[in-house]
Amino acid sequence: MLARPEQPAKITTTEWLGVSKWDLETPALCVDLDQLNRNIASLERALATTGIASRPHAKAHKCPEISRLQLAAGAIGVCAATVGEAEVFVASGIEPVLLTTPVATPSKIIRAVNLRRASNRFMMVTDTEAKARQISDAAAAADVTVDVLIDVDPGVHRTGVQPGEPALALAQLIDRLPHLVLRGVQCYDGMSQHVHGFAKRRAQVLERMAPVSETVALMARAGLDTGIFTGGGTGTYNIDHQHPGFTDVQCGTYVFMDAQYLAIGSATGSPTYEEFPASLTVVTSIISANTPGHATADAGTKALTCDEPDPLVVGAPDVRYHTRSDEFGMIRYDGPDGRYKPGDRLELIVPHADPVVNLFDRLFVTRAGRVEAIWSIAARGRSQ
């Protein structure tokens, strides 16, 4: 009853090396290698002045090649959001991987613990005493020791133990349990990353993280290991060093950027977030343009998601591109008719990088507009 995987007509990848990005089969996910490298270098340069490190989140790019560039530039490790992602990165030789999501089902706890066999620098988080005991039991069964951070809730109520005494009690339990080694604290304030306006964003995240810093201090006074205090992201990387005790930031999107982050505003006061220009784009083709002021392109929600805001058309800020059709992008423009004709190409900055990357199997790596490499988005679809 197990269906064999169907054999699709083969599309080879090597044939695209050297090709202009404007000649790829569309929709095509492209990254400008020089801009990618500049963004990676910019983060490290900025962090070097603040005394914290980067532990970039691989959930954004799902691509071991990019983790290697980040580690080579100075990152102290990488993050993964799912056990499946962590398995891909560990199997690719990336170390150390921190699994940032508390796992709860017995099978995933076993899979996570087993990652220690392949990488003795693998780390995971937990946010309840029950789960900590399950991890300890699974580690005992697998005859491994697992490094664990407590995941603290910054008030999002998504995951995490409450700061203060509940967090201290959990940390003390982990410190006591056999086969577990307490390594510190994780707290990701996802609600603060996209606050528009730097001053407002800074004030919010500092207020929300204050109880977490106090928790880290409480743990230190109790003699517990607080060597890692990790969290934050692309929206707060230049604020997070102000949380007392904070050690490293889990930026993900900064390598690529997207319309969501470009809109949050910069520390310079600019309404556009200028620190990391977009390196990631989707190239799309016009397939129909029979109505004045309208055109239809081949990148819909299956290539761009239906996330907001709309994609940005590179070089044409006046053009509106909507993605409410599965396979079609709906373009509206003012001015003279005939601006677009079938076969024309457009380049789009995506609404939200992470789920868009998750729709593609490969990333076309371009330099000066030509394909220089093709990277497997190896953790694409590994939500399990």
Place this chain on the structure above:
Amino acid sequence: MLARPEQPAKITTTEWLGVSKWDLETPALCVDLDQLNRNIASLERALATTGIASRPHAKAHKCPEISRLQLAAGAIGVCAATVGEAEVFVASGIEPVLLTTPVATPSKIIRAVNLRRASNRFMMVTDTEAKARQISDAAAAADVTVDVLIDVDPGVHRTGVQPGEPALALAQLIDRLPHLVLRGVQCYDGMSQHVHGFAKRRAQVLERMAPVSETVALMARAGLDTGIFTGGGTGTYNIDHQHPGFTDVQCGTYVFMDAQYLAIGSATGSPTYEEFPASLTVVTSIISANTPGHATADAGTKALTCDEPDPLVVGAPDVRYHTRSDEFGMIRYDGPDGRYKPGDRLELIVPHADPVVNLFDRLFVTRAGRVEAIWSIAARGRSQ
């Protein structure tokens, strides 16, 4: 410079046969085989009374196994939305495939035309004279003859030639061009499929399709082939036979159903669309529940999209499930605390089936809650 695909830790599929859907690694995409077969049979039974046929759209399921069930039940062919999808279905031996999207770039025209080598029943559509000439030239170069339908715009202004004289002129050109065979008309009124309330939906689609039926009559009077007049979908399958000349409906979602279609209301007057109960679900696990009234599950936008409306929790209509996080579903419930604990499973009806299916590599086919087969979602990600 070509990176080898990374080797992820292997997850075999055969090990899941016979397993309860509640024990799968989550998020898991599941289809209830009996309900799937009932939905397929229901459509054919309903159409049999109206004299039109089904040509189900494979963009919804991307799964050759399901096309085979549809053809076995009486479908006269299947539809594909992209050249890449059509390539998968043709390579899987599915016939006849109709490519419903006009292709515009030279490479895709060549790929589409080349599908005639593998399947001489393959058909495609076009909506401009320029594209018709390109298809004719490509067919000449490939030494094949290609069956072509004109794609007519029902007023959506997405794709399609205008009805009336422009459509007639395009049809006449296709009829004249060497290597092309005119087969009829396609018109898909995507704007009418999700109109809430049967009477309103019926009135709208009948009004919008009237000029297209007149175009078909115009073509017939001019001696052109109108043997196919295809379009419509899950929202209008029980109305489309009232368009004069209409031959077959391109329903896709009816096999699975989703929250969007369940909300449009039924011909019976029910506010829920009852004709096709949901067969498709995503099973998710609770990973954290540290805050009263809150719980967090492991199916976020990378498993469910951020489409609206929210997913529906099977058996718990009072529970709200939001998917605005990439890897997390945010659950809110009223009433006593502690309703959910880490490790609990939930089953969700998805917001919008097509893009959700496109996020998964495999479909767990269950009967009485146990995995009976695993089908490859072979056209997953083939947006090109």
